[in-house]
Amino acid sequence: SGSLRFHPERFGNTYEHWMTNVRDWCISRQLWWGHRIPVWYCQECGEVVVAREDPSQCGSCGGALEQDPDVLDTWFSSWLWPFSTLGWPEETADLARFYPTNTLSTAPEILFFWVARMVMAGLEFVGELPFTDVLLHGTVRDASGRRMSKSLGNGVDPLEVVRLFGADAMRFTLVNAAALGTDLQLDHEDLESSFRVGRNFANKMWNAVRFGLGYLTEADVRANPLDTQLEVTDRWILDRFAATSASATEALERFRLHDAAEVTYQFVWGDFCDWYLELAKTRLRGDRGEESREAAAATFAFVLDGWLRLLQPMMPFITEEMYCHLPGRSEEDSLMHGPWPDPRADLSAPDAVAAVETLQEIIGAVRNLRADYGIDPGRPVDVVLARTPASLSDVLTAEMEGLLRLGRMSSLETLESVPAGEPGAHAVLRSGAQVFLPLAGVVDVEKERHRTQSEIDRLRDLLAGSRRRLEDSRFVDRAPAEVVQREREKVSSFEERLTVLVEKREAFGSG
Template structure:
């Protein structure tokens, strides 16, 4: 038998090794009557049924003990008594032992240990193989939730405001293996935003799907484009990691991996790339491949998310082309190893890094979201080929016009801004002296603000009293912010140098 988190094994074994006699007698109205009878001669008889006469004196005036067995004595019978024991029923043979027990730490000794004792005594084997110990839910200040103390939250109100799935995900996402779980309504609100993100992505997929039945697998690898190969590979890794974490009862890891895949990789990147492929497919048949990949990936991702967000995932799965009556009976994603494509992952990682770098340059320059710029990329042969294949994604996701991709040996333009992103050099053109002056003015304004904030932070961090009295996490946050501002100041100064005087 294994405890999850594993540290509870020591607590359990420590109690078992120091176990004392158990007082099983209780004076309660309800319970299992103690099966012991007393005779006036002093004889005490225990049995499954009431004895007709005293085995010692032969008398018939026997009185049963008025007390009942301790509650946990009867609760210890639960794993097999509910299945028909002591009769050898079909349910008992099929369901005992079960696989897992989920409970709280305060009844490890009262219930878990006694179920194990009784299971071994009456059935010859433990009643379960895994025991998951839930954390105690506290409020955000670390106090126990209590109506009388005013520290509790009504889960039904949270469900009304944000939905049951949002509450479930928020709670499970906080199961880090720690003893206690600090919780606030803000966590449920954040998860509601995640649910909305999934719903909007699903609506986009449904609007673009043909009426063909959902494929059991993605389209053939030879038909997939670069972005399609990437998202299928990323889903394959996600499915493997989620399955592994579920088997190890690592529920926070499950939530985090699904959140990262669905929100970032699928919604933020693949859906945006798919929009471009649907608007301007690189080949006549590619739009159908993109639709099939969108539908398959979303449907399979809903299967992984279903144990945590059952209502939302069922609703979306039913709206997609599918086979079967319910997602609960749909096959779990299996055999995913064959879809892993390390080359496609490496290529799209480069593309995403370049897109982020260009977006960062735009932000540094203070460009409006709708303002387009001319960008040129210089890269070695293999990265150049990747960038050329993904040119339509880069141009649309960075608001650039006339995107040009050159070999790394090509001459650089004069009077522009440049930045390095791995093996790729990014240059942003400045077409005229007037444009350069306007850009320089924006940079000077940003540089002044960054320099002012940096001076304030450095002054605070040089103060011994602040370092000694401030919480460690506050000091660390200020130190990280100082490093970020220093890097940003150096970047702005480099851009200004590239613009000339």
């Protein structure tokens, strides 16, 4: 009827298959503990009695009865759990309040043994489904994909992980790695690498909050950023937070815990820590005036408070600890009792998003050019920005200090066009603007030109050889299909690398 929902949905088909193909199964177990089978045998006439209440004597001959010594299988006890724990069959306050519940989280392999039985029992004895949603999680396996077990000695001791990295690091790693309905693998022999994601993220969060505590006041924490003179980067991070909050909320409502963790992780680590925090540093210090400081501080505090709330279900300990250290908060204040971030249409700022994305593109281009031309990442370089959209002028001026620091640039000059005839590397942005990095004095131009030309010549020889093989009908017809395909892939790879190298050679000039 759709009143019982499965996550992932595909398990609904499995459930229906089980329920429409029910077969007899052995219900007796030879165990000490369990519900006794309600069957008695007459010691006089051999009559078999099945009854709801304990019979006192045989109904046929009045003889003594002896109950079967076996017990029902464990699922007969387990299927009563949703209501038997609440005082049933008595009409208790707990039963009225807590039955039915909302969600059951369990493993797919007991879908029929436990989930279906609880549904049967709930409908039979209480008249209602025991829950409306069933979340079927994956299995934690070892690095080889094997199920963890004591006999194999490949299990991970969660208490050891908590001791080494903390409960939140463990919890976030598991949630972030477990996409809905899929298994995840951990290396029990290398806990460091298995739980690195959660540990590093917790450290990143802690450092961001510790930085903020050095600049935020109680007034900043209580301020509404929309009441301040917001700058472009403030409006951008508020827009990004609103979008992240909406995405994380939707993911949680759809039981996609992994998606909620991932989108929040990318926002906190990337947008907030790597970009906004870095661009806002000088403003938080007051270097650009009190009005700018107030806007940055109010925005920083507001967004920080928001992502702590988003992460609280996944990382409850560290988020609570950081929250109570914010100015004006105390240990009595708790995220657990606070509101979830609401969708905020008033935080939308598409123009600010476009502007900051261009700034990010500039920094990304500079970093890529450094890597492509082997320039020391720590060496300051001069950069020219040409054909810059007029709408970006004010943002560039305002954020120049942060851009120079993030790009390790000694200068960023805006010109109408790139310098003609000067050796340099360039990249074209989506807006049509050009990033130009002069190479003279930064690298040995003549040496790099010669080395690049040698690599071009080598690749051209390899490309010619592969093309000759593919033009040979005997090779194409007789060689295994995977060998021919591999040769075609080589051609594509050689062509792509040649295109990059030719552009690189041109950047060094004609010599």
